[in-house]
Amino acid sequence: MSSLQSSAWRAASTVIRRDLLLAFRRPGEWLQPLAFFLIVTLLFPLSTDPELARLRQLAPAALWVALLLASMLALDFLFREDANDGTLEQLALSGQPFAVLLLAKTATHWMLTGLPLAVVAPLAAVALGAPASSVPQVLVTLLLGSVSLSLIGSIGAGLTLGVRRSGALLSLLVLPLAIPTLVFGARATQLAMVGESVAGPLYLLGALAVLGLTLAPLAAAAAVRISLE
Amino acid sequence: MLEVSELHLWRGDRHLLRGLNLSLAPGEAMQLLWPNGTGKTSLLRTIAGFLYPESGHVRWQGQSIDQDRDAFHRDLAYQGHGTALKADLSATENLRFACDLRHETSAAQIHDALDRVGLQGLRPDLPVRSLSAGQQRRVSLARVMLWKARLWLLDEPASNLDASGQQILRDLLERHLRGGGLALLAAHQAVPLDSAACRLSHSPGATA
């Protein structure tokens, strides 16, 4: 065994570097979920009475629904292209733990979709009537929530790799799993917007993220391996 | 060192491989020249570990490949029908990332590999999508070479290669076998390999 053998860590960082490089070559793709998110949040005040007090009540729900939908949209980019050009199966043959490599891909995907969404969302929150002082807390709740959503989404993306035109099916599979995140996240955002302590739901969101971090890559790896059969 | 024994494989309702036996020792190669649809690709993918046989064993170095998949894969270079290259990256970038997954590789080694497959004049920033099919195939051959794996499983390696490309493939294989490597190829036409240690199999029943 060569002493120059790459460690799993190095392999994971290779995957991250490669995916980031590819994303920078095609920046347009990654702006779509962001644009979609902004449009959806815009739809809420347009379709209801734009009185600020009422908007403020609606805002947490609007933000989280928009985040969920935009994440669903973005999930197609996670594995599909690698599956189509054959690089995904080469990852499975690299001799490195497959779950770790898929986690690396999910992490990169989050950096390119979940993270920007979470950063933009507090601004949308302010537009929907949230006080500016609530921005840091809203940001934290959305960051944690988007991590969970990316991890859960990776399971759905892995399961639907073998399916043509999988958009609606992907949502059907991911949304039930995402409900706890949605419930706690919306609650946390709501508390943040009225200035109360978000500690309770925030801890739960964190717990969900950790749970996802440990279990989701394993489920995704199992699902992807099956699609390679 | 590679032993396939009593392999039975179904794909859907079709019983493709019936009790297939095959063995390769270091320095040996076998070319599967079976007709289309008879299981060449499925056999390669079963040995690589993607497909599960209904019964039978695949052994590498005397050990079943199920026992330590990752160790087996570190010794394996599998090249499927496609090129498995990222179209938006250049040849050099593709090779660098593919190698970094496995082991340290210097830029000089990558450059040398591209030379050896006849792509020395390639503009460094050209994305792979701009290369011809033959050139892309040569890049994937360079990758197989750089992995320094002992077992090569190649599915139609000569596809899209012109005469000089095919000569390069021959040279690569000969070198690999001389160095104690093993190779299992699926092809429509035999690659004319010199060594007496290359067997040809014309049907799934004739692999022993």
Next chain:
Amino acid sequence: MSWAWFHRFGSPPYFYRVAGLLTPWFAWPAAVLLVVGLGWGLFVSPPDKLQGDAYRIIYIHVPNSWLSLMSYSAMAVSAAIGLIWRIKVAHAVAAAIAPAGAAFTAVSLLTGMLWGQPMWGTYWAWDPRIVFELVLLFFFLGYIALRSAIDDLNRADRTSAVLAIVGVVNVPIVHYSVIWWNSLHQAPSVLRTDGPSMPIQMLAPLLVSFLGFTLYFVAVMLVRARAEVLHRERGGDWIREAVAMHGNSP
């Protein structure tokens, strides 16, 4: 424990035969128990002092709720067996359970709605247990949808098995939701550590009804699984023999 028994059960002809033999032993008692249990509960047992006659829907609602959880667990276990030991019959069993499980969950939700109106004044409430039971329904439907969306049978089996296993986390959540959160549902009154809190005249028909529904579930599962195995093995020689032996009723 003999693993030979385990693998023998996984052989399609064996399973087909045994399932066929077992079915009447579940189907007939199920019919009897359901008639007795539901008849007793719906018509004979005394009305509740608070809810009057409206409470009687529990004789349908509660067994279906329990069965929705039990059938999902059974589906997940079966799928796991199929995934780990690569036993195709286990996948056929899981596929057979899914529609029945979805039905139990739907009936649970619908009867819950019918009960909710007189009890809480509303047909629907966003109560944790109800929400997670709805999630369970989505998992059943998702399993069925995923399975039918993948063309290759082996991949369809194994991919939906992963989904079934991932969703099993929902089962304890539904059960414990009434303890963890302030819920409209009361805390468990039967499955408690210090014994049931229901009077025996109400508990007895409930248990009879539950047993009836359970046997019904097993019978339905056996029949469906048999049909599934028959469909999968349609090219096999043993099918012709099995049909020949039994004439026109295999």
